[in-house]
Amino acid sequence: MLPHAVSFVAKSGTGKTTLLEKVIAELKNRGYRVGVIKHDAHHFDIDHPGKDSHRLTQAGADTMLISSPEKLAVIKKHAESPPIEELIAVYFGDVDLVLTEGFKKSGLPKIEVHRRERSGTLLCRGEAHDPSLLAVASDEPLQLDVPVLDLNNPSQVADFVEERIIHATD
Template identity: 85%
Template sequence: MADAHLTDVTGVILVGGRSSRMGRDKALLSLGGKPLVGRVIDAFRQVFARTILVGDREERFREFDLEIVPDIYPGSALGGLHTGLARAGTPYVFVSACDVPWPDPRVIERLCSLRQGHDVVVPRTDGGIDPLFAVYGTGCLPAMERMLREGNYRIYDFYPAVRTRHVAPEELEGLVMPGRTFVNVNTPEEFETIRHKEEGMAVKAVSFVAKSGTGKTTLLEQVIMELKERGYRIGVIKHDAHRFDIDHPGKDSHRLTAAGADTMLISSPEKLAVVKKHPASPPIEELLETYFGDVDLVLTEGFKKSGLPKIEVHRKERSATLLCRGEEHDPTLLAVASDEALELDVPVLDLNDPAQVAGFVEQTFLK
């Protein structure tokens, strides 16, 4: 980081959104003991001499002790960006939405370092461009005002009319953490996934997911043996979408359960087993906290819709597509264990080398 704060770039944080998909104000959601907007403010204070909030809800943001500027053209992110640029009093602004959980000051500083000779400096990501984590100069104001008067609110539509610098991913190499730097929050489900990444859980867990017939149980079995040889205590949860019985007719334990016991436990000198009835599947977090406090790591099979970090098992002959990098882009995906080479934004491990997969799990969760 530079020693001096930038004085010709103002940090602008947009706080005027209504958070309709979230159902509550995204800016004030607490993550790691701090509201999301507070995390952006902390990052900006490391880079800029001045930061302002743009939005029309001053009463909600007074606690942050920053200038709050109401929108000139309310109702859109473009309007908020225009207001920030018009009111900043500096040649440039760096704009961010208020719901960015991991704003990296190094990335902000790098983007700002490219501003000379350009009106826009915008990063290009795997998902496209990120117009709300970018640099804008006052040369953009005429084009912005024209669009706002015409009712066109797509920020990037004015880029061809000004000097725009697209920053390729390789230009941010070593700074950007995949799946984190350009993330924002729109729905409760996304926030829970992000919260899980940030705050973690008392019990460490990773889920192995795959399409049926891919061989995830075989790989999981081999990984368990590898980790046990390395001295770790390992727990396992298998997700079953159907009814199952682990007891057998004729056994005393089966008779007691069949008689109506809600919880039945069998104990011996070597092990115990619990059969517990419940009206609905308990959350995975509850299972981990209740039953696995004495292990180093829990490996689960399935739970592909959970917020757990995931390793997807892929076999070429089973399917040409992935669960977590196909129609859906699962931000909890950590790696793919595959029997073919793949170009992905996460590590690709050798499906036929369980020691390598176990080593990745060990380094990620146990070191």
């Protein structure tokens, strides 16, 4: 059984990461095990030159895992990004909830983050109407067909996630 999941989406610079940091802390305080997947449209590298892991990857390893007593990291080469559902199924079986940042084109339920000073339009209720939008976390009142949450109240956002995502199918 897959863990519950919701994607936080927004235009770059809107404050997705800042909101997620606070929502994660709130959910952790409530006793939930939380996983996060961050979408990166650019090329990132966590494997640095000079480190043994980098040398092994450069030598041709398709998958390289580094493990310590506190954590592990997997570097897995692929031709294209796997579907978000596959990532959740493979890597997140040990958590109660997966929060994703980005993945605006996925079919996951979504909470859009909106900041008035960043943009006057929404991604999921603009030119396109995304049926997977559950709510908008905004710093201004909006008239929408989904609930509008207070962007500056991470506890309220966590309440919504708990009610609509975690307990929705329990």
